Amino acid sequence: MSGRSEAPAAVSAVRRLGRNVLATPGRLWASFSRAGRPATDRSRSKFVFGNVFLHLHPARVHRWSLRWTTTWGLGIAALSAFLITLITGVLLMFYYKPYPSAAYNTIKDIHFVVPTGRFIRNIHRWAANVMVVTVLLHMARTFFTAAYRKPREFNWVVGMGLLALTLGLSFTGYLLPWDQLAYWAITIGANIAQSPRELTDALGITAYFDPGGFQKLILLGSTDVGEEALIRFYLFHVMLLPLGLVALLAVHFWRIRKDGGLVRPAGADERLGSVDPETYPVFTEAPDKTYHLAAVVKGRTPWVGRGPENTLPAMPHLFYAELAVLMLVVFLCVGLALLVDAPLKELANPDLPENPAKAPWYFLGLQELVSHSAFMGGIGIPAVVLVGLGLIPYLDRETHGTGEWFGGPGGLRLVALSAAVGLGSVLGIEAFAIRFGWLRTWWPDIPQLVITFVNPGTFLTVVYGVFSVWAVRRYDSTRAGALALFTCFLCGFIVLTIIGAHFRGPNWEFYWSPSHWPGH
């Protein structure tokens, strides 16, 4: 090599150009990978942290984190679903026109004549639902393994934001087909946003202070759902919310690394036992470099001068796990998309409400509460729940049970008891309200303010709150209280959602099955 370069005159520039052209593919590949073929332990590590997309991962990952039962892959599943909606959503944007007179027709065209259009739209719809479910399950997993504790408190808060953005994305996407389903679901949603008026009206201050009316106006850009609302929802759906979600996701992932990776219980190393002989041993050759991270991470024991025991190279162990989850979610979405078409009803008709008019399924639990008080069910209780969830890591400062499923005082027994209390009280109060009605059935002239504060939703909130205070005292532990409260609300959410989705028919009356609805 050096001999040739010292004799430039021997080879003309033209010849060198030719040689460079021939060598370009190899050089391009070499420059692309930075570290060469990831064959050895070290080059694999370099492959990971030398790649802008992969370096979000640690170079090595603890064996505890790779166990299926640690996370069930729910975070990656949610991310996968998001990526699927992102790709299919961009594809749908090739055809979609966000204008009332055109929107519905473009969906019809996507359904009937765009090659793969129907399939892509179905996948988009299913992936959105899968995303909502996996995000909720991911939150439950994080809670039940007490993974929100220090130093991961703030990542839990970021997760709350991601949950809100996920629901927002799904909700804004609901309007875009501009069919009856969309129109009336959004009408209800927008009026839930307006429901603080229930309180301001009762206090007689709406004329001076009207946050409800303002929220609705910002959301719809008009008094009713119309072309302004459609373009706004489109803007939110394809631009603002995805940008926000991606930004928060970046923070969320970055914090996982900075907060010391996935949570694991204190005795994780002992419980894992010896390394599987098939896996790569740690540092088989003497390092001529030590890998380094960009910053000092939080944690008690920075790994300085110590080998990273019980870790495996992320490449390939973590990547196989992640890819497997990704493909599982892809399979789930395409499989559902093949079997069940995304719904599309008649063209939106502002004069003819759907009966029953139902919000997206994940809001049906709220709609069930809203059928008593719009403000309490739509704003009051959800706000209490979201703030309560966000505060959990700051109220529970214990360490016992971190990283364990249902870890903490009480454990699985307390969770089972809480589930029983949660299910029992929600089923009881719903059965009562369905059978006997509520305050206005008995006293038609009762002021709304009373119903706003006394309804099945507030009843449940109080019961759950009292029960969790009992748990705090019984186990002398804040974690026990959190376990009780979270489990109760989860049960309440599930039961109310199922009632709203399956057992409510025209005029929001109770039916054992949609086949009993009148007119069917």
Add this chain to the structure above:
Amino acid sequence: MTDRDDVVGSSESRLSPHPVARRDFLGLGALGSAAAAFLFATIGMLRLPKAAVLPSPSRRFKVVLPESLPFEEPYLAPGRHVALIRDAEGVFAVSNVCTHLGCIVKPSATGFYCPCHGSRFDRTGQVLAGPAPRPLPWLAVRKAGENTYVVDEEKEVPAGTKEVA
């Protein structure tokens, strides 16, 4: 920065360097003005999503009642969500937008009902059942000729205000 309570012993270590000088007026002034500029710009941008005039059609409209409209039977103004009712005392207009979540109520034998959450109202808009927090508002009606009335959806009037037919 690490948690303050994690630091033990001398503060003169490399891990906890001296804090920056407290009285950096120039820096504070520069940062403060930048913050003020951003705040001002943000307030300006936040004003954008609320249009000064809503693009909805005029909320005032004229409606002709059929001569043979029986007393106390609601007449639905075409294309509007308002019911006009004539009785012995006069004519009044009741909004047909449910005060609960904005669905359009439909006339029933006793008054109106809402298909979304089952609120029921009597003919004068009073709540009989369901989650509606308020009665259906009465809207201003003005007579503008034989059987012709002008309804103003913007203007609510107290229940019981009837325009003499």
Add this chain to the structure above:
Amino acid sequence: MKANKYLLLWSSAATLVVLALAAFDENVTQEWRVLQREYRSRLEPPAAGEFAMQLRQVVVPSLGVVDRCPSCHVGMAPGEKGLPGDPVFSAHPDVGHDPANMGCVACHSGQGRATEKADAHGDVAFWPEPMIEPAYAYAGCGTCHTHLGVPNLEAFRRGIERLERYDCLACHRVDGRGGTLRPGAQGGFEGPDLSHVGVTGFRTDWYDTHLEQCGKVAEPAWCTAFGPIPEPDRAAIEAYLASCVGAPGLIEAKALFHSSGCRGCHAIDGVGGDDGPDLTRFGQKDPALLDFSGVPGEHTLPNWISAHFENPQRVVPGSQMPALGLSASDVERLTYYLMSLRGAGVPGRFWPQDRVRAEWLGEREFATDGATLYEAFCSACHGPGGEGMRYPGMAAFPAIGNPDFLAVASDRFIRVTIEKGRPGRRMPAWGELSGGLRPEEIDAVLAHLRKLGGVEGPSDHGPRRWVAGSAARGRRLYERYCAGCHGREGEGKEGPALANPRFQASATDTYLVETVQRGRRGTSMEGFAQASPVRPALDEADIESIITFVRTLESR
């Protein structure tokens, strides 16, 4: 790691299978592909080679038409040849409109953008306008056309009957009938097909031309087939010919509708009563919004309509509409007509002449002779001959053709009654701003009434109010003899509402007094000037007292 590798392997493989299935479904088994393959297989070799398998559509931006029906109905695609006689692939029959120019959905309804049969024909949930069934195919004409001046059924049928009586069908064809006689044997001349003559128009001197021709050709067939036709019969024939617009049966159905008095309660395009629902565009009603619990058979709009005609209360509980006792074929015809009440969303510049004349120039879709008007607007309640009507559960409707009534009712009284109606009772106001009838039309109805009763009206001069009896005595008499039918406060029960302000305003005292004196023969209203087995005769003073009292009811 092995478990993850297996998971990756299986989920990827499964995904591949699903994707392959989706690709197969989209590219091989779609209905239109299957059908186009069959179409191609039935083409002759050179055409089969040229035939391209692709989605076919008719796009007319100005009409908002995007119709993909020709993807399956290949024979109707622009530039393709149909397979004669095939239910799917045949070319469109010649109806004067080429689907390549105006699409399919405007006439047939259904979902033009769809490419699958069930969706395209609208036989799916969430499509508000399913295709019109073939039996009612010509109802689609109603989207754009409004046939003008349709007479009542009797006049219409007279035209058909005369056409047949004078043997016109020997040479001419109408809607596929006739044209059997070929004078001059094989290849000789035959008369033009008259099926579309209402659209294309015909010579006003056709009769003279025929006579002339008859004399000239000296062809024996002419002379036997064509004879002299008197003037009224010619007019009947011409009226019928004007209705030959290539929509067999539709105009007859409309004539039946006009004869059945439906418009007494139902308005169409602003003309008609308001007791029943407005029927404008009823033919485009979304079947999903109708209650089918009382309707046997499929959930289609025609089924609902015919079940409703047979028994209105079973289909719509609480309906005010009486069961009309129609024959099955009449139910079928009226259903056909209702299905033709369409017309949403066609831009004005595409309107055919008849529609423009109807909507912009104010021409009527019904004939404006008194008989047709009376049948269309009055006969359902007052009876085809003015004899009154009695439907179960309703107060009797007055017999306005009764000579006793016509003898005392002045023209002005009847005209004002028609124009203003009786608010609060079932008689709607028919003036131009309410029911939509014009003054000259009301006059025509009045003239027809006079003809029905054969009685001229009294002159309307003299004071309108002149009785001056004792109201107290009147009240006693009223309560004894009148309140049973007219109500204690004159609110009307079996008999008309005497307190009705419109009635009070238009009825003169002379009219009231004479009505009480003479009564109405053939109705429950007796003549009170004569004694009956149960009561003495009332003298003039009695009657004037009663009327004095009746006048006091006005202010209540």
